[in-house]
Amino acid sequence: MDFLLTQEGNVIAFYFCVCLLLYKEGNHVNYSFNNQFDIINSGVNWQMDWKAVTFDLDNTLFSxxxxxxxxxxxxxxxxxxxxxxxxxxxxxxxxxxxxxxxxxxxxxxxxxxxxxxxxxxxxxxxxxxxxxxxxxxxxxxxxxxxxxxxxxxxxSKPFEGVHELFEVLTEHGVRIAIVSNGSADTQYNKVKKLGINKWVADEHIFISEEAGVSKPDKEIFKLVEEKLKLPSHDIVFVGDSWEHDVAGPIEAGWEAIFLNTRKEDKPTEHQPAAEFEEFTHLKDELIKMVRERRAL
Incomplete structure (x- = not known):
């Protein structure tokens, strides 16, 4: 038994050293949790330090x-x-x-x-x-x-947990914004139908038709920064499109969370802070972290 414990300890120590080495060399080590193939990128500071969480609309907050x-x-x-x-x-x-x-x-x-x-x-x-x-x-x-x-x-029905997440984020002082491509009238109607305008101020809803620029153009993300009065490192973007909602925000200096509900390929080397395949798993993790931050 003592030999087995020692052997196991050596394996754990070796694994820790490898992870540390990879991290120091700028590589990213991914690990899974919840047995749901959700991935957190351990090379990114996965702490709830963001002051604003911005969301895509279609296929992110509802199907x-x-x-x-x-x-x-x-x-x-x-x-x-x-x-x-x-x-x-x-x-x-x-x-x-x-x-x-x-x-x-x-x-x-x-x-x-x-x-x-x-x-x-x-x-x-x-x-x-x-x-x-x-x-x-x-x-x-x-x-x-x-x-x-x-x-x-x-x-248009919100994914399970959308209202719960928005309530917790608001309670803990995290601002919420929506950034979506499309027709202004159509997207505003969706926001109303989804019932999320309770937590999202009109001035924090950014629709490409009104903004005059679409994701993934950096300018729409810079517009959001100006309206929120926050620097890029204080904002994270959540969305289902790799090009628009991951690569775009990262190129603008933001962090991004990939809600890969359609199990799409990743065509570029951009590194999101996290990846989830279901909204409920994203919701659970964000709520957990925002509450842990409050407890510190």
Missing amino acids: HEEAFKKAIKECFKTFSDKYINEAHEITYEQFFPVFKLNCDRYWDKYESGEVDGKTYRRIRFNETMKDLALPYGNDYADFFHDHYYSIIDEY
Whole structure:
């Protein structure tokens, strides 16, 4: 028994030395916890020292993909009942993949400012209907999307634990901000529907359409710093897009937490402070640390 204990102690000591050596040489050692494949990067000072936590919106605080699918399904049914006769009848299962393909295909044109939101929506609808040999035209596209925007909020539900986390952060004096790309009206409506405007002041909601600049451009993060009156090292960004919510903030001098709910690859060498695959695990860890900081 004494031999085994000594041997185990040597292994632990050796492992500690290796980790220390790697840390000193600037490498990052990752370790898992909670048995959920959530990762904390031990090369980063993972302490709740931030004075503000900023969040992306879609697929970070709620599942935009699920809300989008459900709303589009209802819109397609309404449109089909009104404008598509039996001779051209097509199922939602046939329609949605083509529509989503066109959404993604033309998104960069909207995000870069090459086309405005209304034009983007008309293009993605009309190209889809052409592909499927269905009725198309700007009037049809506007009808479809007017209905979409009248119902999308009803399908937007916050992830479990969002309100709890925001309450605890606020109680402990940590400011909260939202930084999101997209249409101002649409994103503000989502904030209201998610019920998070209770904790997030209007002046701390930054939407690309209003800001005139989109993530991952450094300028939108600098704008947030100015409004919050905080330096970059006092702010952390939480989001689901590697390019927009990890690489972008890090390039601006912030730290970032990757909420990898869609299990995406990491195309660059940027090092987030932490990575989680579920919001509840992020929530639990942040609450734990903010309370530990208060106890110090």
